[in-house]
Amino acid sequence: MKRSTRRTINGRTAVISGAASGIGRALAQRLSAHGCPVAITDINESGLKETEAGLSGPTLARVLDVRDADAQHVFAAEVADWAPAPIGAVFNNAGVAVASSVLDANPEDDNWLWDINFHGVVNGTRAFLPILVKQNDGSIVNTSSVFGLAGMPHQSAYCAAKFAVRGFTDSLRQELRGTGVTAITVHPGGVNTNIVRNGRFRVTPDAPSHDEVVREFAKLAMTQPDKAAEVIHRGVERGKARILVGPDAYVFDVLTRVSPTYYLDLLNLFQVPLRKRAQRRALETV
């Protein structure tokens, strides 16, 4: 059975949310350099302008909150008018992090995350899907996480939203069978971006401070944003249904299949070699 079809997106329009930072910015830079006109959005205006300033190809940049379904539809119509080439891919990438135990959770923080990480993806999908269906071509690329493969302590809201993105996108992919449109989930492992810095942390007296967690994450994140963008770009072009980003993502993938309930114990065993590898890499880049 033929499982995937190669589809180049070079030269086609790419739509990217969360493009002011991290993976979204790196995707904008990479795809623009590969000849894609890019339509980029973010809630962070200054960061978005910085991204735009670094791109030399055709760019449409708009401040947009992915939670705003109407704004997403207005933007989709604007992109359809502006796009110098058919849309090759829509990257629903914007996201935020919250860390808290379920017991101590602040419902406001969890709802904030849920609205961005899940509803933001749904809004972006609904806004652009009719255009792709009309073209009978293109990919909806929704960012989940390795935390959309495994439940992790202190990540209940994040995991719930990322599992939901995976379920939503997998369902959409089945609906699109037999058409020229596809739906892809992206599962990054640790990528060295601002996700933790910009997150909301419920700090308890015995837990490390937000600053300490930011520093620790920067040490442990195994993949740089430009590498993540390369893996995602290649994955879309190879027609993958699911794109794993980084060696740690492959570890999560295998362990959650091998041991669907005890993967955390096994992951802990992998912590030491993964940590050592991350530290070695950090030293190599000094």
Ligand SMILES: NC(=O)c1ccc[n+]([C@@H]2O[C@H](COP(=O)([O-])OP(=O)(O)OC[C@H]3O[C@@H](n4cnc5c(N)ncnc54)[C@H](O)[C@@H]3O)[C@@H](O)[C@H]2O)c1
């Ligand atoms: N960095 C990682 O380790 C990692 C791992 C797994 C998944 N992810 C996912 O990758 C995606 C990109 O994150 P990143 O790591 O590049 O983080 P990042 O913080 O560097 O970038 C996220 C971007 O999303 C934007 N954003 C936040 N709320 C928004 C809103 N309401 N509307 C529009 N834009 C908004 C931010 O302003 C920021 O520019 C997210 O969905 C994240 O959950 C990241």
